[in-house]
Amino acid sequence: MNPQKRIWKYGDNINTDVIFPGKYTYTMHDPTEMASHALEDLDPTFASNVQTGDIIVAGKNFGNGSSREQAVTCLTAAGVGAVIAISFARIWYRNAINNGLPAIICPRAVAEAEHGGHIMVDMQHHTIALDAHNFPFAPFSETARDILEVGGVIEFVKQKVQNQIDS
Amino acid sequence: MILAQTFAQKALARASGVTEVSVGTTVDARPDRILSHDNTAAIAKIFSQFGLEHVYESEKLAITLDHAAPPPTPLHARNHAEVRKFVSDQGINNFFEVGRGICHQVLSEEALILPGQLILGADSHTTHFGWMGAFGAGVGRSEAATLWATGELWLRVPESIQVTLSGALPLGVSSKDLCLHLIGQLGADYGLYSSVEFDGSGVSTLSIESRMVIPNFMAEIGAKNAYLPPDDLVFEWLSVHSNRNDKQSSIRENAIYPDQGAVYSQAVEVDLDTLEPQVACPHSVDNVKSVQAVAGQKVNQVFLGTCTNGRLEDIAVATRLLHGRKIANGTRMLIVPASSQVLQAAIEQGYITTLLEAGATLGTPGCGPCMGNHMGVLAPGDVCLSTGNRNFRGRMGQPEAEIFLASPEVAAATAVAGMITDPREFEAL
Numbered sequence: 001m002n003p004q005k006r007i008w009k010y011g012d013n014i015n016t017d018v019i020f021p022g023k024y025t026y027t028m029h030d031p032t033e034m035a036s037h038a039l040e041d042l043d044p045t046f047a048s049n050v051q052t053g054d055i056i057v058a059g060k061n062f063g064n065g066s067s068r069e070q071a072v073t074c075l076t077a078a079g080v081g082a083v084i085a086i087s088f089a090r091i092w093y094r095n096a097i098n099n100g101l102p103a104i105i106c107p108r109a110v111a112e113a114e115h116g117g118h119i120m121v122d123m124q125h126h127t128i129a130l131d132a133h134n135f136p137f138a139p140f141s142e143t144a145r146d147i148l149e150v151g152g153v154i155e156f157v158k159q160k161v162q163n164q165i166d167s
Numbered sequence: 168m169i170l171a172q173t174f175a176q177k178a179l180a181r182a183s184g185v186t187e188v189s190v191g192t193t194v195d196a197r198p199d200r201i202l203s204h205d206n207t208a209a210i211a212k213i214f215s216q217f218g219l220e221h222v223y224e225s226e227k228l229a230i231t232l233d234h235a236a237p238p239p240t241p242l243h244a245r246n247h248a249e250v251r252k253f254v255s256d257q258g259i260n261n262f263f264e265v266g267r268g269i270c271h272q273v274l275s276e277e278a279l280i281l282p283g284q285l286i287l288g289a290d291s292h293t294t295h296f297g298w299m300g301a302f303g304a305g306v307g308r309s310e311a312a313t314l315w316a317t318g319e320l321w322l323r324v325p326e327s328i329q330v331t332l333s334g335a336l337p338l339g340v341s342s343k344d345l346c347l348h349l350i351g352q353l354g355a356d357y358g359l360y361s362s363v364e365f366d367g368s369g370v371s372t373l374s375i376e377s378r379m380v381i382p383n384f385m386a387e388i389g390a391k392n393a394y395l396p397p398d399d400l401v402f403e404w405l406s407v408h409s410n411r412n413d414k415q416s417s418i419r420e421n422a423i424y425p426d427q428g429a430v431y432s433q434a435v436e437v438d439l440d441t442l443e444p445q446v447a448c449p450h451s452v453d454n455v456k457s458v459q460a461v462a463g464q465k466v467n468q469v470f471l472g473t474c475t476n477g478r479l480e481d482i483a484v485a486t487r488l489l490h491g492r493k494i495a496n497g498t499r500m501l502i503v504p505a506s507s508q509v510l511q512a513a514i515e516q517g518y519i520t521t522l523l524e525a526g527a528t529l530g531t532p533g534c535g536p537c538m539g540n541h542m543g544v545l546a547p548g549d550v551c552l553s554t555g556n557r558n559f560r561g562r563m564g565q566p567e568a569e570i571f572l573a574s575p576e577v578a579a580a581t582a583v584a585g586m587i588t589d590p591r592e593f594e595a596l
């Protein structure tokens with residue numbers, strides 16, 4: 001498998017309403033259907049062309065707005081492998097980690113990345129490779145790392161609850 | 168020696184059962200209240216994966232049906248039915264039916280959260296509860312399920328931004344204009360991860376209802392929570408509203424104030440006297456202009472409501488401006504009170520009669536069309552002036568519609584003129 005992934009690049013303040021419109025939030029549950037509406041009001045070409053492992057690169061404050069978790073899960077269902085941004089809105093960031101989606105803060109990589117270009121993310125060594133350049137990013141906090149390692153908060157809590165029952 | 172602490176440090180130390188916490192560390196906090204709404208059914212599905220029969224502390228949960236209430240489609244109705252089933256299976260007392268109102272307003276009215284407490288809500292505007300000096304933060308659905316299962320959640324102790332208010336608001340200018348001014352000046356990411364803590368002599372000049380606008384809106388600058396220092400007005404309001412007979416003195420004792428000398432990452436000063444009516448233009452909340460700069464912009468829908476500005480004070484000012492006038496041809500005005508108490512008071516005061524005579528229409532207390540579910544969603548090409556807090560593309564149902572955000576004063580003046588209008592032109596103010 002080619003570790004090079006395709007870049008979808010967007011600007012600042014990509015909000016949850018354009019990632020996953022509010023009108024669908026209480027009625028749409030099927031992941032495939034959710035994926036087909038991902039980024040619908042921002043980039044109508046995204047949902048039909050995104051491929052597994054593709055990476056979204058964006059500017060400041062990605063995911064601002066609503067707490068709706070579908071603004072993360074519609075992307076994971078669409079196959080997005082990671083989101084790299086200058087900064088993230090806090091609830092979106094937590095939702096991403098909680099759903100096992102790496103949300104990586106790396107302004108230098110954002111500056112270099114081009115829409116449609118290729119990128120490699122090395123989670124082990126906290127680096128992003130773009131063309132000939134390597135950009136380091138800060139490791140995740142201990143809790144975030146633990147959650148990402150088991151694939152999300154549900155598994156994380158399941159294990160915690162199990163431990164409490166066992167002990 | 169304990170160093171001087173911010174509000175956020177003190178509140179999170181209390182909620183995690185320690186004497187002191189440092190900024191940037193992660194704590195396991197135990198909230199006093201956990202809020203959810205129409206999303207309760209989705210949270211319950213996640214919760215069911217944990218294999219637990221009961222939520223950890225059912226008395227801590229508070230649940231409202233407000234986001235698509237009454238349900239506009241059979242699918243929405245099914246969602247509500249699932250919420251009701253969960254509520255009855257888990258024996259949850261603090262459940263508020265369709266029509267009671269918007270979660271943040273209802274929990275405030277019911278005094279289900281008090282100064283110095285921690286509330287985590289599966290709603291991004293849970294920052295709201297800072298109006299009374301509580302720590303309110305939004306969480307996702309998985310985290311709400313986690314809280315139901317374990318009663319605790321990891322939270323990072325945020326940096327704090329100090330916003331000092333002096334002076335008093337001029338006529339025709341409201342706390343919404345203060346919020347729009349701040350976000351316009353500072354940008355939608357200024358407060359990312361931060362606790363936005365207000366102080367200064369300007370705070371006590373504000374009514375309770377206009378205080379509620381401020382922390383609610385601070386979600387839009389990315390804040391984790393926001394805080395206004397509670398005063399006697401707040402303690403009295405809460406003790407009157409509490410049906411548990413919380414004594415004013417005990418409410419007061421639990422209030423938290425930042426220490427003199429606490430360390431802030433940024434400091435902002437605003438002289439309320441200098442503010443003017445503001446408008447956030449499509450399609451971002453920080454695209455803010457003065458009302459004069461956008462005056463004349465045609466509007467075909469005015470929406471007065473939401474957890475930001477759907478309270479009695481907001482309906483009262485709209486009534487004053489619309490009294491004896493008619494809403495402009497080609498413009499419609501929707502009024503959705505934030506709660507049943509607001510609606511009842513507005514009826515008793517005669518406001519609703521005046522507004523209906525002017526040609527406005529009324530929706531069931533709740534979120535209304537704020538997030539595009541129902542009761543006034545927009546058509547392509549529609550231009551709406553809303554008193555809400557978000558104007559993102561597609562927010563009210565249609566990506567080809569435009570949403571402007573402003574105060575209730577601007578909303579009412581705009582309804583009369585059919586175009587964005589400076590309310591200070593009206594003597595009735």
Ligand code: SF4
Nearest residue numbers: 269473474534537538
């Ligand atoms: S009124 Fe709007 S912003 Fe407030 S809780 Fe409802 S949907 Fe959210």
